[in-house]
Ligand SMILES: NC(=O)C1=CN([C@@H]2O[C@H](COP(=O)(O)OP(=O)(O)OC[C@H]3O[C@@H](n4cnc5c(N)ncnc54)[C@H](O)[C@@H]3O)[C@@H](O)[C@H]2O)C=CC1
């Protein structure tokens with residue numbers, strides 16, 4: 001499968017790395033281009049053995065899928081670059097936050113498969129949570145190929161496009177919320193007298209273990225928390241303090257604000 005990435009940033013690299021490793025992509029038929037940074041293209045060629053360069057004709061001709069991997073603000077220049085290579089059999093996969101399917105259809109013509117996706121940066125370690133939304137031209141085969149590509153970098157599910165703001169707020173930005181909690185726990189551990197590395201090792205293993213427990217129990221967060229919380233014990237003291245500070249409500253408010261921001265950013269890319 002010939003796949004061309006328009007944009008050579010961190011999301012493109014994360015997907016390329018995961019998909020090459022899993023065999024969903026082959027180096028000889030994976031192309032990447034960017035706007036200006038040729039050193040970056042050389043770096044990707046050396047690291048992954050993929051095809052990188054500025055010869056758009058070679059890259060885009062007969063491509064099975066074109067992945068838009070630039071920042072949303074550059075979407076029009078990206079769509080303009082690919083427009084003359086699009087035909088009825090093309091598949092355009094967008095990674096761009098907030099850019100609506102109808103916006104892309106208007107720029108390249110409402111004639112080929114367009115798949116809007118929202119991965120996250122954990123793609124770099126094969127653990128993205130990716131949601132995709134499809135336009136009406138996507139065939140069952142193209143849908144499966146997209147699921148296979150994103151499954152190579154983690155979990156891949158299909159949603160209605162109207163859910164993308166919620167998806168972005170939960171899993172697109174989500175890793176950052178966990179890092180935010182990690183920052184606070186690391187700082188508190190050090191204030192309590194642990195050295196930096198000890199606090200870090202304990203914290204990382206605690207997050208990994210909790211994520212595995214949550215996964216194995218099929219998301220039973222409340223039950224898992226209660227199992228740790230002894231009456232009159234330390235966890236109870238912590239949770240009581242969190243509740244006094246309305247931490248749960250604050251997190252929910254933050255997630256909702258992210259969704260509102262996603263919606264607002266998307267207004268500029270709607271037709
Ligand atoms: N970072 C994240 O957590 C997530 C990012 N995304 C989306 O992924 C996309 C890419 O993000 P990053 O990789 O962080 O961006 P980045 O800024 O690292 O890379 C963007 C690349 O696009 C290239 N580019 C821009 N216009 C171009 C054009 N017309 N033709 C060819 N190349 C062009 C730039 O040269 C650069 O190589 C964004 O749209 C973002 O919304 C999606 C999910 C999560």
Ligand SMILES: O=C(O)[C@@H]1CCC=N1
Nearest residue numbers: 097168171172173174
């Ligand atoms: O913060 C952002 O806007 C992007 C979208 C999801 C993750 N990062």
